[in-house]
Amino acid sequence: MRSNRVGWGVVLTAALALAGAAGLHSCAGAGGGPGADVSAIASERGLSEADIVAAVKTYQPTGRFDEYVMFASGGHSGQVLVIGVPSMRLLKVIAAFTPEPWQGFAYGSQEHQELMESAMMAGHEIKWGDTHHPALSETDGDYDGQFLFINDKANPRIAVIDLRDFETKQILTNPNMGTNHGGTFVTPNTEYVIEGAQYSVPLWTDYADVDRYQEDYRGLVTLWKFDRARGRVDENQSFSIELPPYWHDLADAGKGPSFGWVFLNSFNTEMATGGIEDGNPAFESGVSANDMDYMHVINWQKAAELAAAGRTREARGNQVIELQTAIDEGVLFFIPEPKSPHGVDVTPDGRFLVVSGKLDPNVTVYSWEKIQQAIADGQFSGEDAYGVPIIDFASVIDGQLNVGLGPLHTQYDDKGNAYTSIFLDTKVTKWSLDPLQVLDQIDVHYNVGHLAAAEGDTRTPDGKYLVAMNKWSIDRFNPVGPLLPQNFQLIDISGDKMQLLYDMPIGIGEPHYAQIVKADKLQPFEYYPEIGYSPATMSASADAVQGGEERVERTGNQVDVYMTSIRSHFTPEYIRVREGDRVTIHITSLEQAHDATHGFGIAKYNINLSLEAGESQTVSFVADEPGVFPYYCTEFCSALHLEMTGYLLVEPRG
Ligand code: RUQ
Numbered sequence: 225m226r227s228n229r230v231g232w233g234v235v236l237t238a239a240l241a242l243a244g245a246a247g248l249h250s251c252a253g254a255g256g257g258p259g260a261d262v263s264a265i266a267s268e269r270g271l272s273e274a275d276i277v278a279a280v281k282t283y284q285p286t287g288r289f290d291e292y293v294m295f296a297s298g299g300h301s302g303q304v305l306v307i308g309v310p311s312m313r314l315l316k317v318i319a320a321f322t323p324e325p326w327q328g329f330a331y332g333s334q335e336h337q338e339l340m341e342s343a344m345m346a347g348h349e350i351k352w353g354d355t356h357h358p359a360l361s362e363t364d365g366d367y368d369g370q371f372l373f374i375n376d377k378a379n380p381r382i383a384v385i386d387l388r389d390f391e392t393k394q395i396l397t398n399p400n401m402g403t404n405h406g407g408t409f410v411t412p413n414t415e416y417v418i419e420g421a422q423y424s425v426p427l428w429t430d431y432a433d434v435d436r437y438q439e440d441y442r443g444l445v446t447l448w449k450f451d452r453a454r455g456r457v458d459e460n461q462s463f464s465i466e467l468p469p470y471w472h473d474l475a476d477a478g479k480g481p482s483f484g485w486v487f488l489n490s491f492n493t494e495m496a497t498g499g500i501e502d503g504n505p506a507f508e509s510g511v512s513a514n515d516m517d518y519m520h521v522i523n524w525q526k527a528a529e530l531a532a533a534g535r536t537r538e539a540r541g542n543q544v545i546e547l548q549t550a551i552d553e554g555v556l557f558f559i560p561e562p563k564s565p566h567g568v569d570v571t572p573d574g575r576f577l578v579v580s581g582k583l584d585p586n587v588t589v590y591s592w593e594k595i596q597q598a599i600a601d602g603q604f605s606g607e608d609a610y611g612v613p614i615i616d617f618a619s620v621i622d623g624q625l626n627v628g629l630g631p632l633h634t635q636y637d638d639k640g641n642a643y644t645s646i647f648l649d650t651k652v653t654k655w656s657l658d659p660l661q662v663l664d665q666i667d668v669h670y671n672v673g674h675l676a677a678a679e680g681d682t683r684t685p686d687g688k689y690l691v692a693m694n695k696w697s698i699d700r701f702n703p704v705g706p707l708l709p710q711n712f713q714l715i716d717i718s719g720d721k722m723q724l725l726y727d728m729p730i731g732i733g734e735p736h737y738a739q740i741v742k743a744d745k746l747q748p749f750e751y752y753p754e755i756g757y758s759p760a761t762m763s764a765s766a767d768a769v770q771g772g773e774e775r776v777e778r779t780g781n782q783v784d785v786y787m788t789s790i791r792s793h794f795t796p797e798y799i800r801v802r803e804g805d806r807v808t809i810h811i812t813s814l815e816q817a818h819d820a821t822h823g824f825g826i827a828k829y830n831i832n833l834s835l836e837a838g839e840s841q842t843v844s845f846v847a848d849e850p851g852v853f854p855y856y857c858t859e860f861c862s863a864l865h866l867e868m869t870g871y872l873l874v875e876p877r878g
């Protein structure tokens with residue numbers, strides 16, 4: 225049994241001082257019961273001094289809100305996780321790409337059916353996504369709390385989520401990519417949402433074998449024009465830029481002095497095509513043969529002008545600036561970067577870019593001033609096989625710093641420091657930008673991917689908290705079979721030394737990146753602002769049903785049911801139809817109370833809606849199975865919730 229009897233005086237003093245500061249009463253014996261004596265409990269549970277401090281820093285008494293909210297991707301669950309910081313309580317899983325029954329997402333409503341149809345790719349309705357990088361909308365380089373974007377790497381798509389109701393409003397498909405990864409990132413006023421491809425595929429022809437790789441395969445970056453007033457991307461004003469057939473990784477948008485530019489990492493500049501079965505080098509060695517890959521430096525403002533002027537070529541319905549045009553017009557430049565990079569992270573002041581090459585122990589800091597100068601002077605050290613000018617590496621480097629083996633991704637605090645995740649050493653390294661030096665390191669458990677610091681990729685980071693998003697958890701939690709949760713570790717970065725505060729298991733998918741926003745920037749609805757509101761349009765629904773207007777209308781074999789829900793009944797309570805009828809239920813929640821949600825599930829018909837207060841939805845189906853099917857409210861909404869039910873009666877034909 226572990227015990228730590230050292231330093232109890234200090235701990236108790238600290239705990240009591242904190243309790244006192246919070247205006248609470250806390251003293252041994254007060255109120256009696258086993259909860260009263262902190263030192264006895266800590267000693268019995270084998271908690272160290274650091275454990276108690278960590279507990280005091282993260283515990284939220286009931287009813288107290290977190291200071292920050294983290295939006296984390298859900299990996300191949302296809303969703304977005306919403307987590308309170310510092311308590312690390314899971315607040316919500318937003319259905320982004322994958323059907324989700326609790327939210328009634330894609331379980332029968334016409335609105336979601338239309339969304340899923342708009343999100344089809346290659347003729348398939350896709351029931352999953354691989355979400356990697358969430359991006360909060362920004363104003364002047366700071367999160368504004370209005371919208372969230374997220375990519376689906378697997379099926380190159382982007383989802384637009386409105387943070388008034390935390391629901392997905394739009395899914396954009398990219399017909400010219402095989403997969404994406406350099407997304408989503410936004411420009412500083414959310415002018416554009418950036419989506420970079422990952423694995424190159426043929427661009428101008430529908431099919432080409434890999435032996436035509438260098439001729440026909442291409443990389444691509446798409447800039448989706450965001451219309452903030454509509455809360456939607458405007459596809460007609462969006463465009464792409466053709467890139468050489470390298471593979472592309474993460475991106476970031478410049479800000480401050482580097483406003484107007486996008487930086488995009490690449491790997492496989494070798495253009496290896498794998499095929500070990502044909503005697504070629506395997507992908508993993510072929511794509512990392514060279515010491516350097518190319519950071520892509522892209523002038524998006526110039527590109528937008530070209531697109532507006534029609535200097536594009538159409539590919540599968542999208543406008544694409546051809547590679548040669550991008551070169552001729554000074555839209556695209558390369559700078560060598562240590563091979564197989566992951567993150568490229570612009571510093572808060574926009575003056576430097578930090579790149580981590582996973583196979584190099586250094587972070588490389590590029591100076592935007594020097595890059596700009598090299599471009600202005602036309603100082604290039606050569607060009608790649610496609611004619612893209614290459615800026616000399618040594619001339620634009622501010623410095624390199626050894627931060628450990630396998631650096632991946634960097635975030636910033638409010639004191640001029642940077643934090644880099646170190647995958648192979650399974651650590652986080654804290655370092656200062658000026659002078660370039662390592663300040664601290666902390667072990668994480670295990671194999672950290674991205675980091676997210678409080679507002680840590682904005683113009684004004686907050687410091688305070690950092691979350692290490694670890695891929696493996698191994699021995700951190702109770703065993704749950706061979707598939708284990710990922711491990712989010714909350715780290716206090718307010719002092720000189722980083723302190724580990726909390727481990728949060730993530731038992732749904734594998735998150736990649738996250739962003740942490742000050743909670744008071746979010747202004748979500750408490751309920752939909754009027755009865756009969758459609759989340760699909762964020763306006764009053766033409767299908768809304770007011771109380772007293774409930775009815776059933778039949779035209780031939782079309783049956784329209786105008787239904788309402790309010791604690792604790794559906795009106796009507798019977799839906800009588802005949803086998804083969806097309807049944808359309810227009811259903812409105814008459815509630816206007818905070819948290820008064822009703823579900824609407826129909827047995828055996830694979831239908832379940834979530835009707836938040838004031839919401840209107842429509843569900844339409846063919847009553848193809850005769851019989852008696854109860855419908856009921858799937859939310860425990862009231863004492864008479866079990867009684868909130870009705871019958872769908874489908875009379876057999878003939
Ligand atoms: S990724 S760590 Cu898309 Cu960076 Cu996974």
Ligand code: CUA
Nearest residue numbers: 857859861865
């Ligand atoms: Cu409404 Cu349960």
